[in-house]
Amino acid sequence: ERRFSVDLVGEVVRNFTLTLWNTYAFLVSYANLDGWQPAAGGSPAAPAALTDLDRWILSELHTLVGSVTAAFEGYDVTGATRPIERFVYDLSNWYVRRSRRRFWKSGAGPDKQAAYATLHECLLTLSKLLAPSMPFVADAIYRNLAGAQQPESVHLADWPAAEAARIDPALNHDMQIVQRLVSLGHSARQRSKLKVRQPLPEAAFWAGADAAGVIARHGALIADELNVKQVRLLNSDLEAVAYELHALPRELGQKYGSRLPAVRDALAALDAATAARTLLAGQPLALQVDGMALELLPTEVEVRLQARSGFAVAAEGGLVAALVTDLTPELVREGLAREVVRRVQELRKSSGFQISDRIRVRFQASAQIAQAIAEHHDYIAGETLAVALQAGAVSADAWLIDAESLAVQIELAG
Incomplete structure (x- = not known):
C-alpha cells in the first residue's frame, strides 16, 4: 500500500484542489459580473432570506469547523483534513450546482444576495481551515475574499469558531437522506440508460418512516434533481420490483460444503420479498436447514431486482427507487x-x-x-x-x- 505517489497527488488535485478552486472561481466570476461585495465585517446573510439549501450548507460548515478544530487540538491531522474534502464535494456538487440559477438570474434581490453571502462565508471559512495544510492556496483565496477591515493574510486571521446556533442536526440528517435517494434515482436511470436531461413522469420510493418524512419535506428538491415531474411513496416495493435470491456458491460452498444444495432449497422456499428486504438492509438472514438454524450474510446471497413494466429501479440499504419510464410526446x-x-x-x-x-x-x-x-x-x-x-x-x-x-x-x- 503506497502512502505517497505521483498518482495519489494527481488524484488529490483532481478530486479536491481543482474542485475547491473551481468553486472559488465561480463565486469570483459572478460576483464581479454583478458587482457584489460582502457586507462590512463579512456579516452573514439575513436569516429570513436563507433557503433550506443555504441553512443546510451553513449548518454543515459550522459542524465542520467544530470537528476540524477538535481534530487539530488532538493532533489528528488526518481527522482535520479529510472532513474538509467531503465538505468541498458537497459545496460544489450540491450547493453550487443546485443554486446556479440563483446566481444567473438578473436583478439583485434578497435570494441572490443570500446565495452570494452563503457561498462567500463558506469559502472564506474554508480558507482559514485550510491554512495549516494548504498555506498558499488558502492565502490566495482569503486575500481575494476578505474585506478591507480584515487582516491582510489568512495566517494573521483568527481561527473560525463553530456557532452552535447555526448547526441544525435534523436538517443535516434530512439532506443525507435526500442525497441517498437521489443517488439511487440516478442509479436507476443509468441502469435503464435514460438520459438525465430527459424528464420523466415520476419518481417513487419505498422507504422507512424517516425517509418518508424527508420526501414530504424535500420532495421538490428531489424532483428537480432527478428531473421528474413528481415524487411519491410506493404503496409497496412490490408495486415496482420483483426480487430474486441467488445463493453465491463460492462463499456458501466454502462455508457449508455438501449442505449447499439444501441451503439453496431452503432459500428458495422463503418469501423472496421479505428475505430481500432483510438482506438489502444489511441484516443476516435466518434459515432452517435440516433442523439446523443458520444465518446467511448479505455478502453470501445475491439479491436481483426485476423491474416491473414501466419502471426503472435501484435498491440499497432497504431503500428502493423506482422511476416511471413511460414518456408522453x-x-x-x-x-x-x-x-x-x-x-x-x-x-x-x-x-x-x-x-x-x-x-x-x-x-x-x-x-x-x-x-x-x-x-x-x-x-x-x-x-x-x-x-x-x-x-x-x-x-x-x-x-x-x-x-x-x-x-x-x-x-x-x-
Whole structure:
C-alpha cells in the first residue's frame, strides 16, 4: 500500500484542489459580473432570506469547523483534513450546482444576495481551515475574499469558531437522506440508460418512516434533481420490483460444503420479498436447514431486482427507487429542448464567449426539435442568454439527437 505517489497527488488535485478552486472561481466570476461585495465585517446573510439549501450548507460548515478544530487540538491531522474534502464535494456538487440559477438570474434581490453571502462565508471559512495544510492556496483565496477591515493574510486571521446556533442536526440528517435517494434515482436511470436531461413522469420510493418524512419535506428538491415531474411513496416495493435470491456458491460452498444444495432449497422456499428486504438492509438472514438454524450474510446471497413494466429501479440499504419510464410526446419534446440548451452552451464555450454575453441563435432542425424549440422558447432563451431564436438555413454540420437533427449557429447580439 503506497502512502505517497505521483498518482495519489494527481488524484488529490483532481478530486479536491481543482474542485475547491473551481468553486472559488465561480463565486469570483459572478460576483464581479454583478458587482457584489460582502457586507462590512463579512456579516452573514439575513436569516429570513436563507433557503433550506443555504441553512443546510451553513449548518454543515459550522459542524465542520467544530470537528476540524477538535481534530487539530488532538493532533489528528488526518481527522482535520479529510472532513474538509467531503465538505468541498458537497459545496460544489450540491450547493453550487443546485443554486446556479440563483446566481444567473438578473436583478439583485434578497435570494441572490443570500446565495452570494452563503457561498462567500463558506469559502472564506474554508480558507482559514485550510491554512495549516494548504498555506498558499488558502492565502490566495482569503486575500481575494476578505474585506478591507480584515487582516491582510489568512495566517494573521483568527481561527473560525463553530456557532452552535447555526448547526441544525435534523436538517443535516434530512439532506443525507435526500442525497441517498437521489443517488439511487440516478442509479436507476443509468441502469435503464435514460438520459438525465430527459424528464420523466415520476419518481417513487419505498422507504422507512424517516425517509418518508424527508420526501414530504424535500420532495421538490428531489424532483428537480432527478428531473421528474413528481415524487411519491410506493404503496409497496412490490408495486415496482420483483426480487430474486441467488445463493453465491463460492462463499456458501466454502462455508457449508455438501449442505449447499439444501441451503439453496431452503432459500428458495422463503418469501423472496421479505428475505430481500432483510438482506438489502444489511441484516443476516435466518434459515432452517435440516433442523439446523443458520444465518446467511448479505455478502453470501445475491439479491436481483426485476423491474416491473414501466419502471426503472435501484435498491440499497432497504431503500428502493423506482422511476416511471413511460414518456408522453410532451415529455420527449421537453427532453429535446434540454438537448438544444446543451448544444448551444457547448457552442458558447467553444466560441470563447463570456458568461454574460447575449447571443443570437439561428437553427435548422427536424420537425420534432423545431416544435420543441417553439414550445420551450423562453426556457431555451433564458438558459443560453439568447435574445433571438430564429429558424433558417445554417452552414454548420448537424447533430443527430435521438434520430432527430439539429444544426446551430450563434453570434454575439449587437
